[in-house]
Amino acid sequence: MVSAARILTYQGIPVWRHVQVIQWAAQIISSIVVVALVVWFFTNISGAIQEREIPYGFSFLSREYQTPIGEHFLPYESSDTFLYALFVGITNTAIVAVAGVFLATALGIFIGVSRLSTNWIVAKLAMVYIEFFRNVPLLVQLFFWFYIVLELPGVRESIVIADVLYLSNRGFSMPWPKATDYPVALIWLGLAVVAIVAGALVYRWRDRMEERTGQSSYPLIYGLLVAVVIGAAAWLVLSFASGASPFYVSVPEPQGRFGNIVGGFTARAGLLVLLIGLVMYTASFIAEIVRAGIQSVGRGQTEAARALGLSPMNTLRNVTFPQALRVIIPPLISQFLNLTKNSSLGGAVAYSDLFNIAITMTQTAPSVSIFMLIMASYLAMSLTWSLIGNLYNRQIRFVGG
Secondary structure, three states: OOHHHHHHOOEEEEEOOOHHHHHHHHHHHHHHHHHHHHHHHHHHHHHHHHOOOOOOOHHHHHHHHOOOOOOOOOOOOOOOEHHHHHHHHHHHHHHHHHHHHHHHHHHHHHHHHOOOOOHHHHHHHHHHHHHHHHHHOOHHHHHHHHHHHHHOOOHHOOEEEEEEEEEEEEEEEEEEEEEOOOOHHHHHHHHHHHHHHHHHHHHHHHHHHHHHHHHOOOHHHHHHHHHHHHHHHHHHHHHHHHOOOOOEEEEOEOOOOOOOOOOOOOHHHHHHHHHHHHHHHHHHHHHHHHHHHHHHHOOHHHHHHHHHOOOOOHHHHHHHHHHHHHHHHHHHHHHHHHHHHHHHEEEEEEOOOOHHHHHHOOOOHHHHHHHHHHHHHHHHHHHHHHHHHHHHHHOOOOOOO
16 A cells, blocks of 8 residues: 555655646646547548548649639749649738738838827827727728729829829839849849848847947948948849849830730739738737837836937837837737738639639639648748747847846
């Protein structure tokens, strides 16, 4: 009995009363239950698919898609495979997600800071914006912007700004850099990345020097200077060696009797509507996150900064906002995920996003397999945003905070 009692003890405490043992046992049991449920779920699905002879599998990915895609950033032909068409859809969604995240973050920060303005009119206008766009469903907003764009002039009567910007019911055209020679352009892009990394390292070095010595070392100026010098030198060397610059600026201009816009980059109506809707909607949530994050910083921090003679803008930029980031980043990443997933509404405004293309594929390919690929794609994009946010959050957290 004594030996059995010793065996059933851990660190001198009976195992049925030891907190760590109970926690381990609970985790092991819950893991076994979850795995068993997942296996049972997928086994039942597999059995149901086989019983009802529902087509499944991924052999269709190597077949020709044979369906046009309205808007695509990658070169695409109807003779391309299902797999490549899915990749085109993922690219379309990823571009909208990345552009939307940057624009919504910038607008959300501006609105959130305006919400705390001491100017009554500015604060109330920001509040009206937040309450309106946050409480109207996104799909309704998309249709609103869609009909606004449809009311714009036709392509022949486009609204022209400075002879380089064209706005019509077909979309928005603007100048855009294009590669003169793809190998040379890729080489310069690689060197540009090196220049940015070098500039970041110089910025970090000068910033640490400023903290150590207490004297201004202008880290931002030196970092930008290094990046610009390396990038410009690489541009000149490649231009001299190849006989042409890596990129040139393509300017849009109307051609032909129908006035079709040729050159530059044209964001078609579907892309324009989807981007406007996602940015305006998501920015209202980001604005509230920013407002709450700034207000979470102790009032004493602001008072101390003002006592040192810092202006309100410098206080916000150097004292309040950096501390608020710890509170802002986690919910901000959730909004990035929501924006990426909300881009699946692109089909409602005639934009060829991943979901719209994949739904069309279900007419000639197994639906089960298609939806598995859709879920895997959105999961991968969401996990990417989460990874970026967690890495950044780890970098800005205070030591011992």
